[in-house]
Amino acid sequence: MENNRPLNVGMVGGSSGFITNAHQRAIFMDGTRRVSAAALSSNPEKAMKAASEWPYPIEGYESYDSMLEEELKKPNGERIDYVLIQTPNHAHFDPAKKFIKAGIPVFCEKPLTLNLDESIILSDLVKEKRIPFCVAHTYLGHWTTRLARHIVQSGLLGEIRWVDSCYLQAWMAIRSSNPEFKETTWRLNKNISGISNCGGDIGTHALMQLRYITGLDIDEVSAHLETFFKWNENDEDNLDDHFTAYCKLSNGGKALVRATQIAIGHKNDLRIEVNGAKGSLRWAQEESEKLVVSPLGKPDRTYYRDPNLATDDFLTDLPDELLKENTIPWGHSEGFHDAFARLHRCFETDVRAYQSGTYNETDGSKYATVDDGLIGIHFVEKAVESSRNGHAWVKL
Ligand SMILES: NC(=O)c1ccc[n+]([C@@H]2O[C@H](COP(=O)([O-])OP(=O)(O)OC[C@H]3O[C@@H](n4cnc5c(N)ncnc54)[C@H](O)[C@@H]3O)[C@@H](O)[C@H]2O)c1
Structure with a gap:
């Protein structure tokens, strides 16, 4: 890295969205990154x-x-070091493709693209250019998500039998009383x-949480996509507001990946339960400092970020890097912005390595990769296919 200068981040999109505010805070959180440039709207004047x-x-x-x-x-050091794409879904592919081709690393919002063909093109380009690419699956950045991943993938829960991963929201039901609502959200188009x-x-967040924590993939899916709020006369134009996918996992286990926008009372209720032969764990993003683990035949235990975890009798071989994370001291709460910051921090490390010629392809342990994004799109397309075909089992 040239003389410890902060990295320059360029933003695509973001004159209004809440996610811009969150990214902006996360970019600044360590003092080693700053927003330097932006194209904030598709309208040049705006x-x-x-x-x-x-x-x-x-x-x-x-x-x-x-x-x-x-x-x-601009010369290196003055130009943007990476670009953050936070436009609606249809406007991820084109800027992502162009910035990758130009050799500028990309931090892209989810879902990766509109369809699988676009995701494949991005994935191929990223491999060809050997360039860092992150998909903004925020919740992988929670410290407790990383602890859960360590617990499952070091075998402490035994063979995984059953996973229930869901993201429950209410906004469709809440906003449905506003007759102008359809015009004001692109999510229904x-x-x-x-x-x-x-x-x-x-649903892609619930899937990514499952895949990141367990290291397992979905082999087959049988899905129901439902629309409780029908905004268009032509039924084909009505997108799902309730998504339920029963899944066969790559180790022979089973899973439910579900999401809803009609569950009144639920806010951003992303939660996951992983059940193995030797125990289970439960995590929920609305209480993201907490991880509950139930080892078979032993009392439940609730873990928080805590230096004493190094001596815990269940958490064997807790990685040093997890304990030494650069974060707010134990006992002060981390949250959504900290999770985003952890993703940007890890991405910064890869961008600096890329610039110094030492970047090795990321292994997906720090943030979601372009292939994780591709798998998310593939999963959604296969779930739609299954739902349209009488909920038949469809292979991925
Ligand atoms: N990771 C998360 O937790 C999370 C949370 C919310 C939204 N998102 C994702 O973020 C993206 C944006 O969602 P949102 O709800 O903030 O949308 P939004 O409509 O509120 O904001 C999108 C912004 O992009 C701008 N824009 C649109 N087209 C553009 C273009 N061609 N060039 C430049 N700017 C353009 C718009 O002017 C707007 O400011 C979506 O892909 C969504 O899925 C992710």
Whole structure:
């Protein structure tokens, strides 16, 4: 790295979305990254206006094409070091492809693309260019998610038999009383959202949480995609707001991956339960500092971030890097922004390695990769196929 300068991040999209605020905080959290440039809207005037109203000086661009063109003219150290794509789903593929081709690492929102063909193109390009690429599956960044991964993948729960991973929300039911609602959310438009609303938007988070913690893949799926709120006369235009996928896991176990936007009372209720032959664990993002583990024949135990975990009799071989994480001291709460920051921090390490010529392809242990994004899109497409074919079992 040249003289410890902070990395410059360029943003594509984000004049309004809440996720921009979260990314922005996460980018700044360590003092080693900063937002330097942005193309904030598909409308050039709005993009420039939003950039000029940004709370601190950034270089505004009328489009991501002009941002790429102008940034490439700058010398290393002044140009953007990576780009963050936080546009609606249909506008991930084109900027991602162009920035990868130009050799600029990409941090992209989920779901990766609108369809599998686009995801395959991105995956191939990332491999060809050997370039860092992160898909923003936020919840992999929670310290407790990483502890859960260690527990399952070091065999402490034995062979995994059953996983229940779900993401439960209420917003569709809450906003349905507003007649203008359909016009104000792109998530209901299949040309922007993709072939699944609920499955693509939050089912992919539930899937990624399962795959990251267990290291298992989905071999076959039998799914029900349902639409409780029908906004369009033509039924084919009504995307799912309730997504249920029964799955066969790659080790022979079974899983339920489900998501809903109609469950009144649930806010961002992502939760996972992993059951193995020697015990089980339960984690929920709304109480993300806590991990409950039930070893077979022993009392339940609740783990928090704690230096004493190094001496715990159940958590054998807890990796040093987990205990020495650069984070807020034990007992002060981490949350959503810290999870995002952990992803950006790990991505920064890879970007700096890439720039110094020492980058080896990421193994997916720190953040979701382009192939994780591709698997998410594949899963959603196969779930839709299954649902349309009488919930038949479909192989992935
Ligand atoms: N990781 C998470 O936890 C999480 C949470 C929420 C949203 N998301 C994802 O973030 C993305 C954005 O979602 P949102 O709810 O913030 O949407 P949004 O509509 O609120 O914001 C999208 C922004 O992108 C801008 N935009 C659209 N097209 C553009 C283009 N061609 N060039 C530049 N800017 C453009 C819009 O002006 C808007 O500011 C989606 O893919 C969504 O799935 C992820």
